[in-house]
Amino acid sequence: MAQTFLDSTELVLNMGPQHPSTHGVLRVILKLDGEKIIGTECVVGYLHRGVEKIAENRTYAQFAPYVDRMDYVASVSNGLGYCLAVEKLLNVEAPPRAQVVRVILTELNRIASHLIWLGTHALDIGAITPLFYVMREREDILNIYEKYCGARLTTHAFRIGGLQYELYDGFEEEVKRFCDIFGPRADEYEELLTGNRMWVARLTNVGVLNAEDCKAYGVTGPLLRAAGVKWDLRKAQPYSGYQHYDFEIPTRANGDTYDRYVVRMQEMRQSVRIVRQAVDRLEPGPIMAKVPKVIKPPVGEAYVSIEAPKGELGYYVVSDGSTQPYRVRVRPPSFINLQALDKMARGALVADVVAIVGTIDIVLGEVDR
C-alpha cells in the first residue's frame, strides 16, 4: 500500500449521522474519485425502536398510536393504513362520514408532509426562504389537527372502525379557508423556485432514476411518477372512497430531482382539490362502524397498502385469533426508496448527494422503525 494521496483514486468520506442535510440520523459512506461519487453505502438503524416487536405485545387498539411515530411528519397516513389493515381483517368498513373525514385529514397531511420536504430540500440546496414560508402554511394544518384531536404531530386521529371524535364547530370553514389561501401561497413558492436559474441548475439531471430502475428497486410515490409512470394507489386500488373524487396524477418524464420537485408541487394542488370536494361531501351520519369492544380478528392475514406522501405504505397483519396481532409488518416507503440512493448518486458530485437525499424525501423514523 505504498500509495500517496495523489496516486490514490479512491477516497472514503463519511457523511452523517449527525449532519443537517441527512434529515435525521442517516449515515452515508461515500467512495469518491476526486469529487465524483463511485459508490455509496447507507448505514441505518440509529432510530430503531422495534415497532414491529411492540405490535406483537400490544392489543390491536393499543398499537395504533405507535404507527404515528414511524413517519412522524405524515402520522395521519400511517394511522389510516393501519386502521384499514385491521378493518380488512375484521371485515368492517368505516361509515361514509368517517371516510370523508379521513380523506380530508389525510390529504391535508400529504400537503404538510410535502411542505416539510419542500422547506428542508430547498434549505439543503441553499435557498433558506422557502422554509419560513412553508412553516406558515403547515402551521394552519397543524392547528386544524390540534383542534380536532388535541395533537399536532403524532395525532392518532383515526380509530379502528372509524373516528373517535366528531368534527369541531367551524372545521369546514377553516379547511375551506386553508384551501382558498393555499393556491396563492403555492404560487409564492413557485415564484421563488420553479424558474429560479440556480434552483433549476442544481436539480436538473441530478439523481436520475428512470422507470425501469424505479420498478427494479421497488421505488414508489413521487419518485416513480416523476419517472413517467402514472401510478398512484388512490387510483389503482382505491380505498376510503378515493374513486369518487376527481383528481389527477401528476407525472413528469425525466425522473430527475427537478421533476420530483414539480410532481410534488402539483400533488399538493391536487390534494387541495380533493379536500375541497371532500368538504362538500360531508353529511351527517355515524362516524364509527360496529366494532367489538375487544378487537379479536379471526385467524388470518391481510396486506393493505395506501398511497402515503412518500410512496406505498403497506401493512401485512397476521392474526392468530387473539387480542394481539401475531405479526405486523410495515412496508416502509422511505426505507425502500432510500435503497435507490446508491443508483442515483453514482457519478454525481458530493454536493449533489445532499440534493439526492433530500429528493427521496425520507423520514428516518420510518426507515429505522
Place this chain on the structure above:
Amino acid sequence: MADQQNAEAKPKPAAVPPAAPKAPASMAATPWEGELTRRLAEQFPDQITEFSTYLGQGFLISKPAAVVSIIEFLKLEAGFDYLVDLTAVDYPDRPERFDLVYILYSFARNERIRIKTRIAGGEKIESVVGVHLTANWLEREVYDMFGIEFANHPDLKRILMPDDWQGHPLRKDYGILQMDNRWVKENLGIESGQ
C-alpha cells in the same frame, strides 16, 4: 391484592371454553383458481402445494427450492415486475419454523400476489436479489430480525441492529425487554438498557 388476583383468576377458566369453538384454529381461506394459477400449476407441478385466497387476496404456498424460479417466472411471463415486500413470520412450535412471505405486484394487471414458503430454523434459502434488486435490503432486514440466511446474497449483514449484536429480535422466543447486555455494556458503558 390477593382478593384482586382471585377475582381476576376466577372468571378466566369460565371464559375460555365458550370462546374456543368460535375461533377456527386456521385461516378460513378458500381455494383460488384462475388463469394465473393454472399457468403456475402447469409450470411448477410438484412445487406449489396450495393456491388460496383470503379476504380477496390471493396467495400460494410453495416449496422453498422453487421460490426464486416462481418469482422469476411471474416477473418475466406474467408481468409481476415489482417486489412490494419480503418478510417473515415466526412459528416456533412448528417443525418448519418460519414462513417467508413475498408480496409481488403487477403494474400491467393491477394485481397483487403473495408467495409463502416454510423453512426450518437454520435452513438457508436462495436469495431473490438476482430477480428483484429491492430484495437486497429486505433480505438483510429478515436476516437481522429473524436470523434467516439467504444464499448468494451480495452483502448479507445486519441492517437495523448493530453489526455485532447477538440475537434476532423478531423471533418469538426473543423477549420484548430482552437485549444484548454484553453489547450494551461494551458500547454504552451501562449495565443494562432497562
